[in-house]
Amino acid sequence: MGPLAGLRVIELASIGPGPMCAMLLADQGADVIRIDRVEPSGLGVPLDPKFDVTARGRRTIALDLKQTGGRDAAMRLIDRADALIEGWRPGVAERLGLGPDDCLKRNARLVYGRMTGFGQSGPLAQAAGHDINYIALTGALHAIGPANGKPVPPLNLIGDYGGGALYLAFGLMAALVERQRSGRGQVVDAAMVDGASSLMSIFHGLLASGRWDVDTRSGNLLDGGAPFYDTYVASDGKYLSVGCLEPKFFAEFAQRIGLDQRFVQRQYDRRVWPEMRATIAALLATRTRDDWCGALDGSDACVAPVLTLREAPMHPHARERGAFIEVDGVMQAAPAPRFSRSHGATPHAPRVAGSDGEAVLLEAGFARDEVHALLASGALRVPSETAA
Secondary structure, three states: OOOOOOOEEEEEOOOOHHHHHHHHHHHOOOEEEEEEOOOOOOOOOOOOHHHOHHHOOOEEEEEOOOOHHHHHHHHHHHHOOOEEEEOOOOOHHHHOOOOHHHHHHHOOOOEEEEEEOOOOOOOOOOOOOOHHHHHHOOOOOOOOOOOOOOOOOOOOHHHHHHHHHHHHHHHHHHHHHHHHHHOOOEEEEEEHHHHHHHHOHHHHHHHHOOOOOOOOOOOOOOOOOOOOEEEEEOOOOOEEEEEOOOHHHHHHHHHHHOOOHHHHHOOOOHHHHHHHHHHHHHHHOOOOHHHHHHHHOOOOOOEEEOOOOOOHHHOHHHHHHOOEEEEOOEEEEOOOOOOOOOOOOOOOOOOOOOOOHHHHHHHOOOOHHHHHHHHHHOOEEOOOOOOO
């Protein structure tokens, strides 16, 4: 089920963007098998598998890739795959004998996706880092935060997930489309610094045109500097987002909240922005957030409540569209995007590492005595409750 049904993907377990990319593919029907470590890796934040949402929707096999048996088993699975996701530091896969050259030599149609922070080359390629470091190099982090304060990390959305997982998924799909013409696989080098820089494209254009001040945080059109693109507190302490950039939308916003028309006539005059902001703030502080939503919902005023993670799934629009699902008692976002015909199944809950090891190997053509030999050597590990 789903538009990627029939696509076989091997995921070499990593953290952050790698699992997120694998989840996106699995959500759309790809058969993704995650090769986990035989021992807890300490990767990322320790989390009960039930709550590891980005691990949903796929099977897992635990192999010791430092053992010949474990590495050979992994390679036999890769031989049958359409794509592979690897999120290790440059050179690690090669040292294990699972690098692109090793894999493509055996499976010339394989699309080998590599996910790193700084890329496979360059002076920082071997440096450790996380989302905050990667987006710091792109200009994105510098642009986010209060005018008189320090840059604020936007969770790990821009580097890990926006610039990382999404660009890797796009790269894999592009390479798979190209393979239909050439019959050949290739390597996709997805670096978070590259993806995050790409996400900043419009701001480079604004900077070049003289319409973005890089030295003034929260002083530009889309960074909270404009009073008609910002958040405001209501009388109950909850927040509203206001995003009426276009004059016709700002005019409707002004009319609905009682904002003086002189501000409408001078919307883009920065000299009146401080007074405009203070006036909007005073008006929106007279009613509760939900009162304002009742008055403005469905209009072109471009106002929406700032919801918490608990509130978001309960919003009427999200409920009507089924934007969230509950899997094994855990509320989470439903697969996206949506397709008119190729509907995917509801993703299953994340599995305990190694839970599907024996079944995966038998399905791949391993003899039962081969599986038992791998178990005996420790190259294959399964949770005790799943062992045959």
